[in-house]
Amino acid sequence: MNKLIKSDFIIAPSILSANFAYLGNEISSVVDGGADWIHFDVMDNHYVPNLTFGPMVCRAVKPYASVPIDVHLMVEPVDEMINAFADAGANIITFHPEASRHIDKSLSLINAAGCKAGLVLNPATTIHVLEEVIDKLDVVLLMSVNPGFGGQSFIPSTLKKISQVRILLDEYARENDRYIRLEVDGGIKVDNIAQIAAAGADTFVAGSAIFGHKDYAKQIKAMRAQLADIR
Numbered sequence: 001m002n003k004l005i006k007s008d009f010i011i012a013p014s015i016l017s018a019n020f021a022y023l024g025n026e027i028s029s030v031v032d033g034g035a036d037w038i039h040f041d042v043m044d045n046h047y048v049p050n051l052t053f054g055p056m057v058c059r060a061v062k063p064y065a066s067v068p069i070d071v072h073l074m075v076e077p078v079d080e081m082i083n084a085f086a087d088a089g090a091n092i093i094t095f096h097p098e099a100s101r102h103i104d105k106s107l108s109l110i111n112a113a114g115c116k117a118g119l120v121l122n123p124a125t126t127i128h129v130l131e132e133v134i135d136k137l138d139v140v141l142l143m144s145v146n147p148g149f150g151g152q153s154f155i156p157s158t159l160k161k162i163s164q165v166r167i168l169l170d171e172y173a174r175e176n177d178r179y180i181r182l183e184v185d186g187g188i189k190v191d192n193i194a195q196i197a198a199a200g201a202d203t204f205v206a207g208s209a210i211f212g213h214k215d216y217a218k219q220i221k222a223m224r225a226q227l228a229d230i231r
């Protein structure tokens with residue numbers, strides 16, 4: 001996972017809130033503005049009640065993304081999409097455990113395709129599923145909103161869950177000398193990112209807080225400034 005790390009804290013703009021008419025340029029702008037990863041939200045109007053983009057769009061925007069593309073699959077079933085996104089240039093692929101019939105197999109498919117793998121937990125999903133497959137995880141993505149739409153408010157009870165997963169991942173890192181990233185997604189803003197980091201997150205997905213402002217670089221810089229005194 002280390003080659004994916006540009007800084008201790010990773011800021012991953014979610015292109016869900018970008019202007020789709022200029023997606024390549026929007027991605028270049030956030031990369032130039034300091035983004036560490038590009039977060040690519042894939043929705044199928046089945047697992048979530050919204051529809052976004054697929055592997056063809058990922059392939060089309062890949063030349064604009066000089067940083068890793070972090071594909072968040074909100075699709076059911078999962079497995080059919082894994083090789084398609086790996087071939088299209090995804091670096092990290094995460095999925096929701098309840099959307100896969102065979103979680104261990106889906107994680108193996110992601111690893112075999114040469115991508116980093118992760119599970120995504122919704123606000124009401126228990127963290128215990130992580131323990132069963134932790135050896136195959138490079139990232140845990142905790143949703144701090146119910147998935148499907150950008151621009152929602154951060155659900156405060158997620159903070160406790162972030163702390164619980166941080167304890168689990170720290171214990172795992174000590175015993176196995178392997179670091180698993182803890183990513184949080186939904187409602188992250190300049191004024192709450194420090195609190196989310198203090199709870200234990202190291203990777204932050206932000207859509208509307210970045211693309212909803214004119215100056216993307218200024219927003220990313222403001223987020224990083226909030227992280228400067230944490231840990």
Ligand SMILES: O=C(CO)[C@H](O)[C@H](O)COP(=O)(O)O
Nearest residue numbers: 147148150151186187207208
């Ligand atoms: O996965 C998502 C929604 O399902 C989005 O990535 C997430 O909500 C980011 O948007 P915002 O920062 O505006 O909340």
